[in-house]
Amino acid sequence: MGFNPIVDEDKCQGCEQCVDVCPVEVYEMVDGKSHPVNAEECLGCESCVEVCEAGAITIEET
Incomplete structure (x- = not known):
């Protein structure tokens, strides 16, 4: 499984x-x-989601 x-x-x-x-x-x-x-390197840690004040980032599991 990836992200x-x-x-x-x-x-x-x-x-x-x-x-x-x-x-x-x-x-x-x-x-x-x-x-x-x-x-392809994404670990799914969602640290980017947490720091994005604009809510512009989502992480989908693949």
Whole structure:
């Protein structure tokens, strides 16, 4: 079983908190928005979900 991080670009405010908190560097900033460029590395810890004040990130189990 794996995890799929999803960023709602309309909600993302570009604060970079998810980039900073992710222990496996799933996220990178692209054009001022967070993108899960290494989604296959996601551990499902949801630390990114917790720090995202905009509520832009969800993690789905695959």
